[in-house]
Amino acid sequence: MSINLDNALGIHEAALRLRSTRTELLASNLANADTPNYKARDIDFKAALEQAQGMGELRTTHQNHFAGGEDPGINDPLYRIPSQASVDGNTVDSQREKAEFMQNALQYQTSLHFIDGTMKTLRSAIRGE
């Protein structure tokens, strides 16, 4: 059995990268909480993760097949639907963004924890303990 570190870490490596990008997006939402006409943005995490793993795309196995429309991935964040419209055209809901930010931070740490666990397992396998 050969050990491939990419396979060993599994989905968590892609998840960690997406979480880190999402942190930036949520931080810019919070930073622009008082900017007129700023529209809050976020990524569709499920679609982005599927895209990062090369899933979710239609496979074209025949020359007459059409390629499917691309999922909204990491490169084109979507716009949030405001729950309460504000007069200055800003759609940031600070409370919601803060909650999302905290949740994202926790999920980032969860991914880190999983990767850490995998590394510990690999190390103990190498040492033969």
Add this chain to the structure above:
Amino acid sequence: MFKVFDVAGSALSAQSLRMNITASNLANADSVSSSTDETYRARQPIFAAMLDEASRETGAVGVEVKGVVESQAPLRQQYSPDHPMADEKGYVHLPNVNVVEEMANMISASRSYQSNVEVINTTKQLMLKTLTLGQG
């Protein structure tokens, strides 16, 4: 994730400028003068999203202060002929600062500042944890 520090940092500086302007408005709420030209007018910062090439790619957008504008609301006039600053008709001119509005502005700026500080702290912790990956 390093962009978080740029973005939240730009918000911190914008909000602190807003706080400065609020302080200046409140401090000058009762500054009298003898003509409308010399009277202090309430100031407001103009915030705008920093839309440049880099931010278009990642979606991480900072805040910039486009400028500071003076309020065009009418100035207050007060009839007090005994005042040393009174004009020939006996009026002194007072700024158009709305103190209640400024207090609300101050609270909003301080809350926004706090949440950006929190963002920076959380991101710092995440990055420090990432640095210790695999050392445990």
